[in-house]
Amino acid sequence: SIANTTSMGGEVQFFQLGGDTYMVVPNYAQSSNYNQNTEIFRHDSGSDQFVSFQSFATVAGSHTTEFFTIGADHFLCVGGYYDGDYNTESAVFRWNGTNFDTTPYQLFPDPWGVMDCEVAQFDGKTFLAFASYYDTNEGQDNYIYQWNPSTTQFDEIQTIQGWRRIDIDYHRIQGSHFLLATDYFNGSYNSAHTRFYKYNDRTGLWDQNYTWNS
Helix, strand or coil, X not given: CCCCCCCCECCCEEEEECXXXXXXXXXXXXXXXXXXXXXXXXXXXXXXXXXXXXXXXXCCCEEEEEEEXXXXXXXXXXXXXXXXXXXXXXXXXXXXXXXXXXXXXXXXXXXXXXXXXXEEEECCEEEEEEEECCCCCCCEEEEEEEEECCCCEEEEEEEEEECCEEEEEEEEECCEEEEEEEECCCCCXXXXXXXXXXXXXXXXXXXXXXXXXX
């Protein structure tokens, strides 16, 4: 068993670091209070249980997290969805050798509320992609960032349009690189699509490659 988290927990993520296994639980809201802590648990081999490791304020109304490593640095991205308004911020936090710094390493404004975040790493590159949900049936921009080794920050490189996007995943298929994005609603549930975006080596951008009804 594990300790209770605040109500309406989001997508659970696991990661391994320094020989330990961790579980991350973002928390969306408790009643109408969207400022909930992100909870991190560490597996205790003696009791074979997950025990509380770190609880800290990240971003408001979070559904999703993503752990990733660049060089010797380890990061946790936490997507901000809603805090009474969909115009929120997502954030990346850096591991300091003991736990995650509670001050964000980098902030990512998003006017549409992030439902999912995904990291794609290949050929020495690191991309961070967000799936944004809220729209007015006209679609909304979903942001893609690339790690800049010179500034050690993510730079916005591209927006791709989505309609109440709920998920984005990275896949490598026969040497090609794809982002698979799932839309939930486009004026009708029957007209929502799932879209493949293929990485273009020549332009350094992601091209829409294939679409089908979700």
